[in-house]
Amino acid sequence: MQGTIQQPEERELVGLQDGGHHYLTCNNCRAYLVDVWVTNPSLLDPITKTSIVTIVQAANCPFCEQGGSYPVEIHGGFHPGGYSPLKEGEDEDTIPSTFIELPEVAEDGVVRFVVKKQYPDSKAFYVK
Numbered sequence: 001m002q003g004t005i006q007q008p009e010e011r012e013l014v015g016l017q018d019g020g021h022h023y024l025t026c027n028n029c030r031a032y033l034v035d036v037w038v039t040n041p042s043l044l045d046p047i048t049k050t051s052i053v054t055i056v057q058a059a060n061c062p063f064c065e066q067g068g069s070y071p072v073e074i075h076g077g078f079h080p081g082g083y084s085p086l087k088e089g090e091d092e093d094t095i096p097s098t099f100i101e102l103p104e105v106a107e108d109g110v111v112r113f114v115v116k117k118q119y120p121d122s123k124a125f126y127v128k
């Protein structure tokens, strides 16, 4: 039996819009902690038909162990992730980056991300 190999289709991400990034930084040492990418800025609540607003916050800072971020309002749908400034060809062992654990939604409605260092020996990045 002879099969044919099909080329993968070029597909676009449907329904996602680049609404920009919000970077949550440590309020103590100013390290970059979380990258919140707004992917559906015009997302509406299906019942109230009003814009969805979510308050997000980094619960901790893995670099100074003392801070976290201030709460930030995010409008629309978003994808949260760790912060990584890595560019092609850079050594990932020397570039600090973070990842996040599943967020907790506190009783006050704030979505809090627990932040971890991707590379234990890395130093923090600072806001310029």
Ligand SMILES: [Zn+2]
Binding pocket: 026, 027, 028, 029, 030, 031, 061, 062, 063, 064, 065, 066, 067, 068
């Ligand atoms: Zn910090």
